[in-house]
Amino acid sequence: MNSTSITTKAPATELGILLRYWRDMRGKSQLELSLDTGVSQRHISFIESGRSVPGRLTLMDIAQSLDIPLRDRNSLLLASGYAPMYSESAWDALEMHSVTKALQRILRQHEPFPAVVMDRYWNVLMTNVSAPRFFNCFIDMTARKSPRNMLHLMFDPQGMRPFVADWEGVAKSLIQRVHRESVGRVVDEKTKKLLADLVAYPDLKTQWKAAEGPSVQPVMPFIPLSFIKDGNILNYFSMVTTVGTPQTIAAQELRIECLCPADDATERLHVQMMVIR
Numbered sequence: 001m002n003s004t005s006i007t008t009k010a011p012a013t014e015l016g017i018l019l020r021y022w023r024d025m026r027g028k029s030q031l032e033l034s035l036d037t038g039v040s041q042r043h044i045s046f047i048e049s050g051r052s053v054p055g056r057l058t059l060m061d062i063a064q065s066l067d068i069p070l071r072d073r074n075s076l077l078l079a080s081g082y083a084p085m086y087s088e089s090a091w092d093a094l095e096m097h098s099v100t101k102a103l104q105r106i107l108r109q110h111e112p113f114p115a116v117v118m119d120r121y122w123n124v125l126m127t128n129v130s131a132p133r134f135f136n137c138f139i140d141m142t143a144r145k146s147p148r149n150m151l152h153l154m155f156d157p158q159g160m161r162p163f164v165a166d167w168e169g170v171a172k173s174l175i176q177r178v179h180r181e182s183v184g185r186v187v188d189e190k191t192k193k194l195l196a197d198l199v200a201y202p203d204l205k206t207q208w209k210a211a212e213g214p215s216v217q218p219v220m221p222f223i224p225l226s227f228i229k230d231g232n233i234l235n236y237f238s239m240v241t242t243v244g245t246p247q248t249i250a251a252q253e254l255r256i257e258c259l260c261p262a263d264d265a266t267e268r269l270h271v272q273m274m275v276i277r
Contacts, residue, residue, distance in 0.1 A: 013050040015079040020048050022066045025186065036065040056082050069184035071249045091125060091250040099243060099251055100126075106241065110258045112274050116150065120183050120253040121194055123147040130274060134259075137229065137273055138163045150257075151178070151194065155201050165226035165233055171204065173223050181240070183253055224262050232269055235262035 023033055030048075034041040039058055046052035054062070059080055063073045074084035089095060107115045107128035114131035116124050124147060135141050135153070138160060144153070153159045154174060164170050175195065182191055198204065222237040239258045246252035261267035 013079070015053065015076065016048040016050045018072075018076055018079055019044075019062065022063075022068050022072070023048075026066050028066070033062065033065060037061050053080055056080075060085070067184060069186065069249075070246065070252050072184065072186075074249075087248040087250070089248065089250060091119065091254055093250070095248065096250055099254070103254070103256055106256055106258075112271060113259055113261065115256060115258040117254060117256045118150060120255075121149070121190055122151045122178075123149050125254070133274060134270075135160065138227070149194075151198055155198050155204070157202060160227070161201075163227050163229065165228055169223075170225060175199075181255070222262075225259070229269075229273065234266045234269055234273075236260060236266065237262050 023030070028036070030041045030044045033039070033044055037058075039054070039062065043052060043054070044062075047054055056077070059076060059082070060073065063076055068076065070086040071088070074086055074088070077084050087093075087095065092100060103117050103126060107117070107126060110130070111128055112130050114134045115128045116131050117126035118124055132141050139158075141148075144159070151174060154164065155161060155171065161167060175198070178191060178195060179185075179187060182188070187195070224235045224237055226233050226235045228234075236259045239260060241256045241258070243251045243254060261270055
């Protein structure tokens with residue numbers, strides 16, 4: 001064996017490792033990624049092996065094809081020697097003013113039903129007036145520390161859990177939502193920690209951490225979330241809104257969740273409950 005054959009394969013770089021990770025995450029071969037992006041399979045192979053560094057535009061085309069979250073696109077850029085493209089400023093930073101104003105408008109328009117704005121880890125950042133009033137009909141929200149986390153609120157035996165009808169079904173569906181709605185469909189370390197904290201509550205099944213589909217499909221076009229109040233069942237479903245074509249990390253990771261009555265009886269009972277409150 002001659003010396004030249006020993007050195008033809010360069011060691012994988014951080015960029016190559018990251019690109020291979022995301023390609024595997026999306027279940028795409030190098031050929032499939034080549035067909036999606038117009039970048040030759042040979043070039044993609046060279047990038048992953050550390051023999052080539054793509055141009056900035058080519059790298060972002062690959063990232064777009066792999067649906068890589070903006071936060072992780074910055075990591076790809078840094079690994080390639082480029083400056084990050086996407087701002088990592090806070091959700092309430094000045095550059096987010098137009099987005100937060102729009103969120104406030106949506107929150108107001110959803111009265112008298114609860115609506116909240118959350119980050120990627122289900123921490124509540126903003127609410128309309130009705131959200132805390134609604135939950136205060138069941139528990140003392142002032143006793144819960146800020147920032148309040150919606151999943152902990154639902155799973156905690158000292159929170160909303162005793163008032164949730166079909167608790168096991170709801171808990172499993174929420175665990176599935178964590179997997180399904182994670183940014184970029186990737187469960188990162190903080191999300192894994194959140195899941196571990198949830199299944200640590202009493203009577204939670206560890207297998208619910210798996211992103212399995214529901215065993216029984218509901219007849220309704222959504223999975224209802226029902227609460228028990230004074231012997232009455234109130235049926236709701238949620239609508240989730242995200243920022244379209246986000247250009248900052250904060251904008252991509254925000255979402256607004258609106259609780260909607262699932263039937264006329266619930267709507268009437270809800271309005272009465274909020275008036276009494």
